Amino acid sequence: MQNQGDLDQIIAAAIRASEQSGELQRAKGWGKPLELDETYAATSAELRMPYKILKDAGCVPAEVEMMKALAALRAELAELEPDSAACQAKRRQVQQLALKVALQMERLRGGN
Numbered sequence: 001m002q003n004q005g006d007l008d009q010i011i012a013a014a015i016r017a018s019e020q021s022g023e024l025q026r027a028k029g030w031g032k033p034l035e036l037d038e039t040y041a042a043t044s045a046e047l048r049m050p051y052k053i054l055k056d057a058g059c060v061p062a063e064v065e066m067m068k069a070l071a072a073l074r075a076e077l078a079e080l081e082p083d084s085a086a087c088q089a090k091r092r093q094v095q096q097l098a099l100k101v102a103l104q105m106e107r108l109r110g111g112n
Helices: 004-023 038-042 045-056 062-078 084-107
Strands: none
Touching: 004 062
16 A cells, blocks of 8 residues: 555656646646636535546536436426425425435535
């Protein structure tokens, strides 16, 4: 198993090799300041890098997908007759997904 010092040296060597090959200079944001929005500071430090990688890859975190699905379910619910069986079933779906989203967000905040 490698220790942190070994890992730091491996990373430093890879960065130097990328600099020497010109690979870094071809990167999209080379020489430009980082574009940090207000969500950056609101995101916990241990999640910033994984979320940045997902964002750069054109992906969104699972909780964002769940929130989009929840919004769609709520829109469908709004279109149903309030006392119908379909409305009651959709309301249960909304409640279940809302709970799942809340639990996931609590986990991300460190609440286990």
